[in-house]
Amino acid sequence: MQDLIDDIAAAMAKAEERGKVADYIPELGHVDPQQFAISLATVDGQVYSAGCATTPFSIQSISKVFTLTIALGQMGDSLWTKVGREPSGDPFNSIVQLEHESGKPRNPFINAGAIAVVDAIMMGHEPKETLGEILSFVRYIADDDSICFDHAVAASEMAHRDRNASLAHFMKAFGHLRHDVDKVLGTYFHQCAIAMSCEQLAHAGLFLASDGVNKPSNIRVVAPQRARRINSLMMMCGHYDASGEFAFRVGLPGKSGVGGGILAIAPGHGAIAVWSPGLDAYGNSLLGTQALEMFVQRTGWSVFGH
Secondary structure: OHHHHHHHHHHHHOOOOOOEOOOOOHHHHOOOOOOOEEEEEEOOOOEEEEEOOOOOEEOHHHHHHHHHHHHHHHHHHHHHHOOOOOOOOOOOOOOHHHHHOOOOOOOOOOHHHHHHHHHHHHOOOOHHHHHHHHHHHHHHHHOOOOOEEOHHHHHHHHHOOHHHHHHHHHHHHOOOOOOOHHHHHHHHHHHHOEEEOHHHHHHHHHHHHOOOEEOOOOEEOOOHHHHHHHHHHHHHHOOHHHHHHHHHHOOOOEEEOOOOEEEEEEOOOEEEEEEOOOEOOOOOEHHHHHHHHHHHHHHOOOOOOO
16 A cells, blocks of 8 residues: 555656645745645554655645534534535635525535534634634544644635635625624634644544544544535535536545645545645645545545445
């Protein structure tokens, strides 16, 4: 398996087309697009890595998987009164659908849906308390207390928040947000600015690869049915309006972030994290997607067959 991971990293190192970094968040625009990392954490406790797999990066929307898990733990299925479970077919920061659907976001992985999830888990608390809970959960599932927020990235997002603020105010106008918009947004931007390496991210995703059990501690994080449902949402909605393309090419539940990371789950096998900062036209890591496609072609780990 290490040979395969090394082969993928070598192939990506030779790639000439590397995509475009997310410079609409200025702090992310400074990241070197030449970097690539891949890490596989298996359910039997092995870790295989290549490239700069210990370099932290801003996980951005991958964090939405973890806040969704927290929200479902707190609220159960009542969460679905606040956010839907359908693919969007629109860009991740689109306001068009909210207009048509009375301010209820289509799914938890587009920006509006993730903002609604943050509002749900705040439960009357201040942002600092909610962020402490989010960070504690991520550190717990990754088994790594060194994971932190990148405050420079969070500040950069807050300074360029107009589009997300308009989404939040629109939802508030329809009665879908309970808390103050600026407090919700501050929490949301810090959540997206969690910095993790591929090795940490792969560890954090392991509970979704093993029916909700956190390996290697063997502690249950979520029920098996909930793990399957989170995976199904990642499969349908994890790559915005390119989710169908990712399912077609890779065939694994996955969640991307505009920091260039992708977390993919191979149920029963392990969690794979890839990172390359350059994005395609849909906001997904260009080389990260190619690397995962190559990985699945060589392992046969697609959920659609062996």
